[in-house]
Structure formats: C-alpha cells, structure tokens
Amino acid sequence: MVNVTPSVQDALKGTRVDEDATTATDDIAITVPTAAASSGPQDEPSGDDLVFDVSELSVFYGDFRAVRDVNMKIRRNEITAMIGPSGCGKSTVLRSFNRMNDLIPTARVAGNLLYRGVDLYDERVDPVEVRRRIGMVFQKPNPFPKSIYDNVAYGPRVAGRKKGLDEVVESSLRKAALWDEVKDRLQDSAIGLSGGQQQRLSIARAIAVDPEVLLMDEPCSALDPIATARIEELMAEIKAEYTILIVTHNMQQAARVSDRTAFFSVELDEANDRRTGLLVEYTDTAKLFSNPDDQRTENYITGRFG
Amino acid sequence: MAMATIGNNGAARRVEDEIFKQGRDLRGAGFRMVLLAALAVSTLILIVLLVQVLTDGWPVIDERFGDFWSGTLRSRSSDDALGISQGIAGSFWIAVFVAVLAFPIGISAAVYLEEYAPRNWLTSVIDIAIRNLAGVPSVVYGLLGLFLFVKTRDGNSSLMAGGITLAILVLPIVVITAAEAIRAVPSSLKEGAFGVGATKWDVIRSQILPFAAPGILTGTLLSLSRAVGEAAPLILVGAITGRLAPRDGSFFGADQFFDRFTAMPIVIVGWVQQSGRDEGFAAAAGAAIVVLLAFVILMNSGAVLLRNYFEKKRG
Numbered sequence: 228m229v230n231v232t233p234s235v236q237d238a239l240k241g242t243r244v245d246e247d248a249t250t251a252t253d254d255i256a257i258t259v260p261t262a263a264a265s266s267g268p269q270d271e272p273s274g275d276d277l278v279f280d281v282s283e284l285s286v287f288y289g290d291f292r293a294v295r296d297v298n299m300k301i302r303r304n305e306i307t308a309m310i311g312p313s314g315c316g317k318s319t320v321l322r323s324f325n326r327m328n329d330l331i332p333t334a335r336v337a338g339n340l341l342y343r344g345v346d347l348y349d350e351r352v353d354p355v356e357v358r359r360r361i362g363m364v365f366q367k368p369n370p371f372p373k374s375i376y377d378n379v380a381y382g383p384r385v386a387g388r389k390k391g392l393d394e395v396v397e398s399s400l401r402k403a404a405l406w407d408e409v410k411d412r413l414q415d416s417a418i419g420l421s422g423g424q425q426q427r428l429s430i431a432r433a434i435a436v437d438p439e440v441l442l443m444d445e446p447c448s449a450l451d452p453i454a455t456a457r458i459e460e461l462m463a464e465i466k467a468e469y470t471i472l473i474v475t476h477n478m479q480q481a482a483r484v485s486d487r488t489a490f491f492s493v494e495l496d497e498a499n500d501r502r503t504g505l506l507v508e509y510t511d512t513a514k515l516f517s518n519p520d521d522q523r524t525e526n527y528i529t530g531r532f533g
Numbered sequence: 534m535a536m537a538t539i540g541n542n543g544a545a546r547r548v549e550d551e552i553f554k555q556g557r558d559l560r561g562a563g564f565r566m567v568l569l570a571a572l573a574v575s576t577l578i579l580i581v582l583l584v585q586v587l588t589d590g591w592p593v594i595d596e597r598f599g600d601f602w603s604g605t606l607r608s609r610s611s612d613d614a615l616g617i618s619q620g621i622a623g624s625f626w627i628a629v630f631v632a633v634l635a636f637p638i639g640i641s642a643a644v645y646l647e648e649y650a651p652r653n654w655l656t657s658v659i660d661i662a663i664r665n666l667a668g669v670p671s672v673v674y675g676l677l678g679l680f681l682f683v684k685t686r687d688g689n690s691s692l693m694a695g696g697i698t699l700a701i702l703v704l705p706i707v708v709i710t711a712a713e714a715i716r717a718v719p720s721s722l723k724e725g726a727f728g729v730g731a732t733k734w735d736v737i738r739s740q741i742l743p744f745a746a747p748g749i750l751t752g753t754l755l756s757l758s759r760a761v762g763e764a765a766p767l768i769l770v771g772a773i774t775g776r777l778a779p780r781d782g783s784f785f786g787a788d789q790f791f792d793r794f795t796a797m798p799i800v801i802v803g804w805v806q807q808s809g810r811d812e813g814f815a816a817a818a819g820a821a822i823v824v825l826l827a828f829v830i831l832m833n834s835g836a837v838l839l840r841n842y843f844e845k846k847r848g
Contacts, residue, residue, distance in 0.1 A: 359730030
C-alpha cells in the first residue's frame with residue numbers, strides 16, 4: 228500500500244500546486260477522524276468483494292477543503308448510493324473515484340483511496356486506464372455530436388479496438404435497454420434522441436469499454452419520472468455485472484435502488500463562510516432509512532433539514 | 534365584442550381598457566429605431582462604396598476586362614497592356630503563405646494555450662501580449678518585415694518577404710479566434726470523452742477540434758481576407774507600385790518567390806496615386822477594387838458555407 232504524501236500529490240499535478248504545498252501539509256496534519264464518520268457496516272468485506280477501500284479521504288480545491296473524513300468500503304456488484312444536501316461534496320467524492328477531479332487544475336486529494344488494493348492517487352497510476360475500468364455517467368446527458376453508433380463505439384475505439392465494434396455496440400445498447408429503440412437508426416445523430424434515451428446512451432457508452440465500476444452522478448435529475456424509472460430498472464438489471472456508485476438528490480431513489488447508502492452532510496464554518504462536506508453515516512440502505520445511528524441522518528431523512 | 538368586466542367592488546372596469554395596447558414600451562420602441570438607424574448607416578456606406586467603385590471601374594470592366602485581367606503594371610493608363618495579373622498572382626501567393634504559415638502555427642498555439650498551458654501569471658502575460666499584438670498597426674509589421682526579410686537580403690524585396698510579413702500580421706488574430714472557439718467547447722463533451730478512458734490527445738482530436746472547427750474556420754478565413762486586403766506593410770517591404778516589367782514563367786509560378794512583386798491592394802494604391810496626373814488610372818483603380826472585393830466576398834462566402842457545413846456535421 229502506498230500512502231499519498233503531499234510530494235506525490237504535487238508531482239502529479241505539476242508545478243502549479245507547489246505554491247500550495249505548505250498549506251497541504253498543514254491540512255493533512257489536522258485531518259483527524261471523528262466518531263461519527265467511522266460508523267460503518269458490521270460485516271467487513273474483503274478480498275474480491277472489496278472494490279474500493281476509502282479511508283480519511285479529503286478533497287481540496289486550492290487550499291479550501293471541500294470534503295473531509297470520508298471512510299467507505301465499496302462492495303462488488305452492489306449499488307452504493309450517496310445522498311445529502313447540496314454542497315455536501317458527494318459529487319466531488321464520486322469524481323475522485325475515477326480521477327475526474329484531475330480535470331480541475333486546483334483539485335487535490337488527501338487520504339487513501341484504494342481500488343483493488345492500489346492507491347488510485349499513486350503517481351504511477353495512469354488516470355486514463357483508471358477511467359476505462361471505472362466509467363462515469365453524468366448528471367446531464369452528454370452525447371457526443373456524432374452518430375448513435377459512434378457514441379457507443381467511442382470508448383472501444385480510443386482504447387485501440389478496431390474489430391468487433393458492431394457486436395460491442397449492439398450488446399452495450401441492449402444492456403442499456405436502448406437497442407430496440409435505435410437499432411434502425413444507428414447512424415442518426417445522438418443529439419436527436421430524447422433526454423431519457425440520451426442518458427441510456429451515456430450508460431451504453433460507459434459500459435462499452437467493459438468497466439468494472441460505474442459512477443453515476445445524479446443520472447436522473449434531468450429526466451422525467453418515466454425515464455427515471457427506466458434507468459432505475461436498468462441499474463437493477465446490470466448490477467449483476469457492475470459495481471455501481473450513484474449520487475442522488477432523491478432519497479426515494481436511493482432507498483429504491485441501493486444496497487448501501489452513504490449520507491453526507493455539510494458543516495458551515497461561520498468565521499470563513501465556507502462549507503465543508505463530510506460523511507456522516509454509511510450503512511445498509513434499509514437500516515439507514517429505518518433506524519439510522521446518527522441524529523443528523525435521522526433529521527435529514529425525516530425532512531427536518533436539508 | 535363582449536363587454537367583459539372585472540372587479541367585484543364598486544364600479545366594474547372593462548377588461549379591454551386594461552389589456553389593450555397602451556404604448557407602454559416607448560423606450561423600447563425608441564431603442565429599436567436607434568438600432569435600425571445604426572444598421573442602415575453601415576449598410577448605406579457599403580452600398581455607396583460599391584456603387585462608386587462600380588461606376589468608376591465600369592468602362593474598364595465593360596470594354597477590356599480580358600486584357601485588364603492578363604495585363605501588367607504600366608506607366609500610362611492608355612497602355613493596352615495595363616492590367617492586374619501581377620497583382621492577382623502576388624495576392625494569391627500571399628494568401629498561400631498566410632494559409633500555410635499562420636493557420637497551422639496559430640491553431641496549434643491556441644490548442645496549447647487552451648488545453649495544455651498551466652493557468653499562471655506567465656500564460657496570462659502571453660495571453661495579453663497576443664491580444665495586444667492583434668491591435669498593433671499593420672505598418673509596424675511592415676517595418677518588422679523590412680528589417681527581418683528585406684535588409685537581410687541586401688535590401689532586395691521579394692514576394693516571400695511580403696507573404697511571411699502578412700502571415701505574422703494575422704497570426705495573433707488566428708490564435709485569438711481559434712482559442713475562443715476552443716474555449717467554447719462544452720466541458721460536458723470533454724468529460725464524457727475522458728470518462729470512457731480517452732487520452733488528452735483523443736479528446737483534442739475527436740472532440741475539441743471537430744466542435745471548434747466552425748469557429749476556427751471563420752476566424753482563419755476572415756484573417757485571410759484581412760491579409761489579402763492589407764497594403765501598408767507591403768509598401769514597407771517594397772512591393773512595386775509604379776511599373777513592373779512582365780516576367781517570364783507561368784502566372785502562378787513559384788519561381789517568383791524571390792522576385793520583385795506587387796499585390797492587389799498595392800496596385801490599387803499605386804493607380805489611385807497616379808490618377809492625379811493621368812485620369813485613366815482612376816477607372817483602372819475602380820476596376821481593380823471591384824476585382825479585389827469580388828475575391829474577398831467569395832472567400833467570406835466560402836467561410837460561411839464551410840462553417841454551416843461543419844455546424845451541421847456536429848449536430
């Protein structure tokens with residue numbers, strides 16, 4: 228296991244972060260676990276079942292710590308939901324699982340984020356390879372301005388695959404429950420699809436590279452209830468093959484689709500007018516929604532806050 | 534008409550009195566008139582210009598356009614061999630120099646600035662410098678060309694010196710417009726591509742450049758029109774205005790790169806100057822302007838068509 232040290236972080240992010248190096252060290256030094264954040268599920272996963280092992284994860288934007296003290300163990304072939312009020316950092320945490328935060332120049336991660344025992348933020352890790360294994364579906368459907376076929380074939384193509392694309396496109400679209408609707412117009416532009424179809428296309432595009440994990444960042448927030456129901460059905464169907472992490476604003480959705488739920492909350496630092504997110508409780512979905520350990524979780528799910 | 538009434542206390546008011554137009558948006562209407570006037574003025578100026586040069590140049594275009602097209606720079610306007618072939622050839626090659634030098638260098642610089650360069654004080658300084666360079670008077674570029682490409686060759690002016698000078702002149706414009714087109718690519722597209730394991734190169738090649746293509750194209754072709762219409766820098770690097778002997782060799786032959794040269798705007802400037810002592814040159818200048826305008830309009834229309842094509846392609 229390789230610990231993420233400030234020097235590794237700086238090397239990954241280039242010279243720009245050097246200015247922040249001292250601050251970073253300070254921040255890490257004061258990262259201490261809180262009692263609330265360490266409440267986890269009883270049965271500890273291990274071996275093949277353990278996909279992500281997150282401990283003491285913090286995410287910074289510049290010298291501002293957006294999220295702190297995330298401790299989670301993500302299990303294989305389960306759907307893990309991340310809920311919480313706006314600004315609690317759940318999307319930020321999700322995007323650190325496949326190094327999407329690298330695209331934001333000031334973003335930085337401290338703590339441990341192990342994928343299959345390997346620290347994702349080790350300087351030897353290639354983020355491109357990480358994203359092939361850990362795919363992502365975004366909040367707003369974002370089809371490429373290309374044909375439906377080329378959208379799905381994009382990932383395999385950039386991975387260097389040239390043969391058998393037809394089969395990949397068909398099986399991905401079938402898994403995404405979109406095949407029957409588009410099989411006769413694969414060469415049409417993906418922009419012409421409805422929002423729900425576009426989001427299923429995004430899922431097809433993500434699974435076309437055969438990832439192990441799918442990260443879904445509020446995938447249904449731009450969709451109507453019928454399209455949302457289809458995506459939820461789809462998640463239940465593909466769960467056997469993929470490990471899914473979903474960020475959602477919708478507590479009912481988390482309760483319906485997920486096996487485990489992580490509740491994030493937000494702390495207001497009055498002095499600096501800054502909000503820092505933190506993981507409050509992470510446990511079985513049924514338990515979290517019926518008998519949460521933490522009073523803050525209880526307040527949130529019963530609608531008394533957030 | 535129904536005499537609908539509203540209000541349930543006291544005197545009923547007629548709905549028509551309230552919802553019919555009462556001229557509330559007077560300021561808006563006034564503003565609209567101002568905008569329309571501005572548009573009319575710009576259009577009117579353009580029309581006056583076109584009519585003027587067409588009238589001036591019409592005798593030449595009407596009576597001897599073939600000879601005018603293939604003729605050369607002469608010292609008398611009554612000379613049957615007076616014409617613009619050298620100007621056309623010069624402008625053609627200048628456009629080629631700009632396209633070959635300024636476009637690839639400018640677009641590459643823009644991609645680097647937008648996608649690779651770290652955001653720090655140095656890139657900010659470079660960004661501001663490029664914007665300022667785009668505003669530097671073209672004569673200054675002419676001076677640069679004079680010292681870099683003419684003085685170094687013992688003061689011999691050449692078509693190549695003119696072409697490279699104008700390529701340098703439009704380079705900042707190409708960088709700025711290309712950078713703006715690249716900046717306008719939605720981040721959701723880039724994220725989508727990165728999210729399925731695309732490398733930076735994949736994203737630039739398959740998402741950013743195709744999406745930015747219409748904008749880049751418009752900017753580059755407009756800068757080409759600018760280069761083809763520039764006279765001042767060419768005068769400084771020694772383009773010929775008076776009389777230029779016809780050369781052997783083909784019309785567009787690349788063997789003329791190191792020869793003395795002229796270009797359409799220079800031809801026009803020269804003839805306008807000479808029209809004082811020889812009135813016939815005024816008609817020739819008018820006709821040359823018509824030809825140059827036709828080329829510029831052609832190029833800009835091409836830019837619009839290409840932009841529409843790429844925009845349609847990206848959906």
